[in-house]
Amino acid sequence: MTNIIRAEVVTIGDEILFGQITDTNTQWISTELTNIGIRTVRKSSVGDQAEAILAVLHEAHQRADVIILTGGLGPTKDDITKKTLCDYFGVGLVRNEEALALVTSFFEKRGRPMTDLNRGQADLPANAVYIQNDWGTAPGMWFEHGGRVYVSLPGVPFEMKNLMTHRILPRLQGHFSTPVIKHKIIRTVGIGESFLAERIADWEDNLPPHIRLAYLPSFGQVKLRLTATGQDTAQIDRELAEQVDKVMPLIQQHVFGFDDDELEVVVGRLLKDRSQTLGIAESCTGGFVSAQITKVPGSSAYFWGSVVSYSNSVKISQLGVKPETLEQFGAVSEETIRQMAEGVRKTLGTDVGIATSGIAGPDGGTPDKPVGTIWIACATEQRTVTRLLRLGKYRDQNIQLTSTYLLNLLREELLNQ
Amino acid sequence: MTNIIRAEVVTIGDEILFGQITDTNTQWISTELTNIGIRTVRKSSVGDQAEAILAVLHEAHQRADVIILTGGLGPTKDDITKKTLCDYFGVGLVRNEEALALVTSFFEKRGRPMTDLNRGQADLPANAVYIQNDWGTAPGMWFEHGGRVYVSLPGVPFEMKNLMTHRILPRLQGHFSTPVIKHKIIRTVGIGESFLAERIADWEDNLPPHIRLAYLPSFGQVKLRLTATGQDTAQIDRELAEQVDKVMPLIQQHVFGFDDDELEVVVGRLLKDRSQTLGIAESCTGGFVSAQITKVPGSSAYFWGSVVSYSNSVKISQLGVKPETLEQFGAVSEETIRQMAEGVRKTLGTDVGIATSGIAGPDGGTPDKPVGTIWIACATEQRTVTRLLRLGKYRDQNIQLTSTYLLNLLREELLNQ
Known part of the structure; x- marks a missing residue:
C-alpha cells in the first residue's frame, strides 16, 4: 500500500517513564486511529525534558504523517510540552482569548477561585489551531508543519478521549484520504494459544497476504485478530467474513464472541x-x-x-x-x-x-x-x-x-x- | 550525572500498536529499573515487522546502555523477535538443549502433548546467554553487543515479571555500577492538582536541583512524587525525609499514605x-x-x-x-x-x-x-x-x-x- 497514513503516538511525562502510572491513552488512541484507517507505526514515551521531547518530535517527523502527543499540558511547573513545541516550531506563546474565556467559565461554574497557573493554560504556541476542550482546562492544539500534522492533547484520559472523539478524529478524516483497515476478532476461552495454533495451522497458512492473524492471550482467553487492508470496505468485510466462516468449524466450542463482546x-x-x-x-x-x-x-x-x-x-x-x-x-x-x-x-x-x-x-x-x-x-x-x-x-x-x-x-x- | 545508566524499554507486537491489548509490562519494568538506579529514558512500541524491530534496535543502541525487549517470543508464526535479533546481531539460530529439556518437562508435567511449535521455542540466537524461564515455555535471553546489554523476554506479564525479578535485575546490578535514584511518594485524596500546587508553591520553588517533583492525579487522588539523584543512599534518604517534613504541615489533612500505600x-x-x-x-x-x-x-x-x-x-x-x-x-x-x-x-x-x-x-x-x-x-x-x-x-x-x-x-x- 502506498497511501497508508502512518501515525506515531507519543506520551510525555516522567510519571510514565518512571512507571508511576499506567498509560492507557496510547492504547485507546491507536485503536481509534486504526478504526479510521490510520496505522500506528510507533509508540513512544519520553520524560518531561525539553531535549527528550525535541528528539522524539524530530524522529517522529521522519516516520509518521501524523504525530499525536499527550501529556505535559497541566498547570504545574513540571509540564513543559507547550514551551517545547514553541522551540520545535520556532514560534512564541500567545494568550488565546477564546481559551481564556473557557477556562474562566470553567472555574466560575464550579464556584472555585482561578489561579495564575490556570490562566496560563490559555497560552498557546502562535502557530496552533486552538481545539476547544469542554471537559477540562487544558486546550487541545493542532499544528501543520513540514507536511505533517501534530496534535497535542492533555493526558487526562477522559479529556483526551472526548477531544479525540469529537474534535480530532473528524479533523484527521477531513485532512487525509485514508485506506481501509479492518479488524475482526474471534474470542475464545478454555484453550491455550499453541493448541489453538495447531488446530488452525492449515487455515492460517492459506490466509491471503493482505489478511494477517495475531494471537492475543489473556487470563484463560485467547483472541484471534484478523487484520485486513484494502480499498473497498464492502469487499474487505466480505473477505473477513469468509475467513471467519472457514475457521469457525475448527474452534466452535471455544468461541464465545466476536469483536468487542467481552x-x-x-x-x-x-x-x-x-x-x-x-x-x-x-x-x-x-x-x-x-x-x-x-x-x-x-x-x-x-x-x-x-x-x-x-x-x-x-x-x-x-x-x-x-x-x-x-x-x-x-x-x-x-x-x-x-x-x-x-x-x-x-x-x-x-x-x-x-x-x-x-x-x-x-x-x-x-x-x-x-x-x-x-x-x-x-x-x-x-x-x-x-x-x-x-x-x-x-x-x-x-x-x-x-x-x-x-x-x-x-x-x-x-x-x- | 555522568554515570547514569540509561535504559530503553521496547515492546514488540501488533496487538499493542493496534490497541487490542493494554501494555502493563513497560510500566512495571521501568519501576523496577528505577529501583535499582537505572533510568528509563525512552519507551517504544513497534509491530511484528522485522524492519520496525531492526529500526528501534539501532535507535535504542544510540540512546541507551541497556535495552529491554518484551514480546514476540510466542510459539506462533506472528512472533518474529528471535529471527530479527539474529539478523541484528548477525548470527544464526541454535537449538538450546537446556531450554528444550525445560519445555519438554513443562509439557510432561501437565500431561499435554508437545508440538513442533513448542519445540521451536528452544531455538536461540547463537550469541544469547540462555536465561531459564521456570514459569512458561519461552526462554529469556541476555546479549552483550557493541558495549550494550540487550535483554529479550516473553510478553506474558507474569513470566516476564518472574524472569526480571529473579534473573535479570540481579544480573543488571552485577553488570553495571549504578547511581542512586530514590523516589518518595506522598499520597493525597480529596484535593485537586492545581489547588495542591498553589498550596505548596513556595516549598516547590525551594527544592534543590537534584530533587524533582511531579503531580500524578488519578480518580480523586493526587500523588506527589519526589525524585532524588545522587551517590549516597543514606544522604538521599535523609534529604527526601527533610522535604517531606517541610511539606507535610501544608497538606496533612489530605495525606493518607506514602509510597506503595494504596x-x-x-x-x-x-x-x-x-x-x-x-x-x-x-x-x-x-x-x-x-x-x-x-x-x-x-x-x-x-x-x-x-x-x-x-x-x-x-x-x-x-x-x-x-x-x-x-x-x-x-x-x-x-x-x-x-x-x-x-x-x-x-x-x-x-x-x-x-x-x-x-x-x-x-x-x-x-x-x-x-x-x-x-x-x-x-x-x-x-x-x-x-x-x-x-x-x-x-x-x-x-x-x-x-x-x-x-x-x-x-x-x-x-x-x-
Whole structure:
C-alpha cells in the first residue's frame, strides 16, 4: 500500500517513564486511529525534558504523517510540552482569548477561585489551531508543519478521549484520504494459544497476504485478530467474513464472541434473552465477579445481587451453608461450593446462582489444598454443576482466571438449557 | 550525572500498536529499573515487522546502555523477535538443549502433548546467554553487543515479571555500577492538582536541583512524587525525609499514605490495628469496593463480607431497608443509604458498615437525580455519617471515584474514633 497514513503516538511525562502510572491513552488512541484507517507505526514515551521531547518530535517527523502527543499540558511547573513545541516550531506563546474565556467559565461554574497557573493554560504556541476542550482546562492544539500534522492533547484520559472523539478524529478524516483497515476478532476461552495454533495451522497458512492473524492471550482467553487492508470496505468485510466462516468449524466450542463482546457482555445478553436473573456468592474472588458483571451498563435487568462471604459466619447466615459441612469438608470443597451456589439462588430468589470458594493466595495453602485450589459452581432450576480449578500462586491472576472460568461455566449452562 | 545508566524499554507486537491489548509490562519494568538506579529514558512500541524491530534496535543502541525487549517470543508464526535479533546481531539460530529439556518437562508435567511449535521455542540466537524461564515455555535471553546489554523476554506479564525479578535485575546490578535514584511518594485524596500546587508553591520553588517533583492525579487522588539523584543512599534518604517534613504541615489533612500505600491497604491496616471488622453494602458500585478491599492479601482478617444489592428486593431482604423508605425517598437517597450501612453492619455482625447507592450511568438519571448522583455512608457503633457525591456521566469513572471517596470516609471515621 502506498497511501497508508502512518501515525506515531507519543506520551510525555516522567510519571510514565518512571512507571508511576499506567498509560492507557496510547492504547485507546491507536485503536481509534486504526478504526479510521490510520496505522500506528510507533509508540513512544519520553520524560518531561525539553531535549527528550525535541528528539522524539524530530524522529517522529521522519516516520509518521501524523504525530499525536499527550501529556505535559497541566498547570504545574513540571509540564513543559507547550514551551517545547514553541522551540520545535520556532514560534512564541500567545494568550488565546477564546481559551481564556473557557477556562474562566470553567472555574466560575464550579464556584472555585482561578489561579495564575490556570490562566496560563490559555497560552498557546502562535502557530496552533486552538481545539476547544469542554471537559477540562487544558486546550487541545493542532499544528501543520513540514507536511505533517501534530496534535497535542492533555493526558487526562477522559479529556483526551472526548477531544479525540469529537474534535480530532473528524479533523484527521477531513485532512487525509485514508485506506481501509479492518479488524475482526474471534474470542475464545478454555484453550491455550499453541493448541489453538495447531488446530488452525492449515487455515492460517492459506490466509491471503493482505489478511494477517495475531494471537492475543489473556487470563484463560485467547483472541484471534484478523487484520485486513484494502480499498473497498464492502469487499474487505466480505473477505473477513469468509475467513471467519472457514475457521469457525475448527474452534466452535471455544468461541464465545466476536469483536468487542467481552465475556460478561455475552453472559449478560444470554441472561436477558432467557429472562433469567442472576445471584452471585463470592468467597475467594471477593466481589471481583460481581464487579465484572456490573461493569456492563444495563446489568440491573438481570443481576439482582451478590453475597461476598469472606468469613464462614457469613456463608452460614447469608447463604445457608451448613456449619457441619464447613467443619467436615472445609470452606474450599465441592460440598460447600454446591451449597453456596444453591444458597445464593434461594436467598436472593434468582433463577441462577453462581459461586466461588478457594485459596487465592499468597497465604492460606495446605499440602492438601495448595494456593490456587479453587471451586466454582453454577446452580439452575435443573441442576447444579461444580468444577475444581487448579491455578497458580498469584493472587491477582487467580482471581481473574476464576472469574473467567466461572462466567464461562455460566455461559455453557445457559446455552445447555 | 555522568554515570547514569540509561535504559530503553521496547515492546514488540501488533496487538499493542493496534490497541487490542493494554501494555502493563513497560510500566512495571521501568519501576523496577528505577529501583535499582537505572533510568528509563525512552519507551517504544513497534509491530511484528522485522524492519520496525531492526529500526528501534539501532535507535535504542544510540540512546541507551541497556535495552529491554518484551514480546514476540510466542510459539506462533506472528512472533518474529528471535529471527530479527539474529539478523541484528548477525548470527544464526541454535537449538538450546537446556531450554528444550525445560519445555519438554513443562509439557510432561501437565500431561499435554508437545508440538513442533513448542519445540521451536528452544531455538536461540547463537550469541544469547540462555536465561531459564521456570514459569512458561519461552526462554529469556541476555546479549552483550557493541558495549550494550540487550535483554529479550516473553510478553506474558507474569513470566516476564518472574524472569526480571529473579534473573535479570540481579544480573543488571552485577553488570553495571549504578547511581542512586530514590523516589518518595506522598499520597493525597480529596484535593485537586492545581489547588495542591498553589498550596505548596513556595516549598516547590525551594527544592534543590537534584530533587524533582511531579503531580500524578488519578480518580480523586493526587500523588506527589519526589525524585532524588545522587551517590549516597543514606544522604538521599535523609534529604527526601527533610522535604517531606517541610511539606507535610501544608497538606496533612489530605495525606493518607506514602509510597506503595494504596488507600485500601491503609484502610485495612487501620481496621486491623483497631481490631474492627468490616461489612459492605454495595448498590451502584456492584462489587467494586469489595474487590478493592480483597485485593489486599490478608484482608480476611478484618473483612467479613458484602451484600451487593443491585435490586430493591435484595436491599429489603438482605439489608433490612424498609420498603416504605424505598417508596418514599427512592433507592438513591440519604434515608436509604443510612439504612443500608446500618443494615449491613447488623446483618453481617461487623463493627463497621459502609454503603454505596447511586446512579452510575450511562442511563437511569432523572432531572432530580442526574447520572452521577451517588450517596455513600459509614456506620459505626458511635454514629452513621452520610455524604452526597455529585460526579460525572462516565460509569467506570463514577464507580472508581465512589470507591475512593467511600474508602476515604471509612478512613476518616476510623481515625476519628
